[in-house]
Amino acid sequence: MKAVYFAWVRERVGKNEEELDPPAEVATVGDLIAWLSARGEGYAYAFEKPRVIRAAIDRAHVGHDARIAGAREIAFFPPMTGG
Amino acid sequence: MDTVRVQSQDFDAAAEAQALKAGRLDVGAIVTFVGLCRDEGGRLTALEIEHYPGMAEAEIARVVAAAQARWPLIGVTAIHRYGELAPGDQIVLVAVAAAHRGEAFAAAEMLMDYLKTQAPFWKRARRPDGSVENWIEAKASDDRSAARWRAADSP
Numbered sequence A: 001m002k003a004v005y006f007a008w009v010r011e012r013v014g015k016n017e018e019e020l021d022p023p024a025e026v027a028t029v030g031d032l033i034a035w036l037s038a039r040g041e042g043y044a045y046a047f048e049k050p051r052v053i054r055a056a057i058d059r060a061h062v063g064h065d066a067r068i069a070g071a072r073e074i075a076f077f078p079p080m081t082g083g
Numbered sequence B: 001m002d003t004v005r006v007q008s009q010d011f012d013a014a015a016e017a018q019a020l021k022a023g024r025l026d027v028g029a030i031v032t033f034v035g036l037c038r039d040e041g042g043r044l045t046a047l048e049i050e051h052y053p054g055m056a057e058a059e060i061a062r063v064v065a066a067a068q069a070r071w072p073l074i075g076v077t078a079i080h081r082y083g084e085l086a087p088g089d090q091i092v093l094v095a096v097a098a099a100h101r102g103e104a105f106a107a108a109e110m111l112m113d114y115l116k117t118q119a120p121f122w123k124r125a126r127r128p129d130g131s132v133e134n135w136i137e138a139k140a141s142d143d144r145s146a147a148r149w150r151a152a153d154s155p
Helices: A007-013 A029-037 A041-046 B013-021 B055-070 B101-118 B140-151
Strands: A002-005 A017-019 A054-057 A060-062 A073-077 B002-007 B029-036 B046-051 B073-081 B083-085 B090-098 B121-126 B132-135
Touching (some): A002 A007, A007 A073, A007 B132, A029 A041, A029 A073, A060 B055, B002 B055, B013 B029, B013 B073, B055 B101, B073 B101, B090 B101
Parallel strands (some): A002 A073
Antiparallel strands (some): A002 A017, B029 B090, B046 B083, B121 B132
C-alpha cells in the first residue's frame, strides 16, 4: 500500500509518500502506527504521540481501530486546521 | 446545484453568490461567508496552507452532502484555497442558497465548523523576520463547535 504524510508528520518522517509492505500481523491503523514508529528516529518522532495522529484510508477519515487490509492509500497527518 | 473547489487562485464571492440564484425565482436567502487571512497584529506576513489533494475535495463534498441532507437547501458553493496567502487574502468561501434565511444561516455555520475540523488542510505562519513558525495547532473550541451539530438530532 502507499503511505502519504502531511504537515509535521511529513516533515518528521522526511518524505511525502512511500510504499509500505507491513507483515500480516499489522492489522489495524493503530498497529501500523506502532510498526512505523520502530522504523527509525524520524518515524518515532512523528508518531511519538499516537493519539494525536489522524488517519485516512483511500481518502476517507478512519479511526485507529480501522483494518488496513485492502487499503490502497493510507494517510497520516495532524489534526486539521483549515477554514 | 452544489459546487466544491480546492484551488490556489482567488475567488469572487459576489459572482459565486450570483451564480447560486441565476435563473431561479425560488431563492429567498443567500448567506455568504468569507474567511480571510489575518496579520495577527503584525506578527504574520504570510500563511502557508498545505492540503491533501483529492481528499480535500472529497471531504468538503461529504460535508456539503451532510448539510443538504439536513436542511432543504437550493444550492451550496464551497471553495477552499491552498498555497501561500498574505494578510487580507481570502481563504475560504461558503455560500448557501435556500428558500428561507434560517436554514441558510444554519447550514453556512455548520459547513464552516465541519470544514475547519474535517477537511484536510494545515496552516502555518510566516513571521516578519522570514522565519516559518511551527504548524498552527487545532483548537479545542473548533472541535466543540463541530460537535454541537452532531449532538442535535435535527435543525
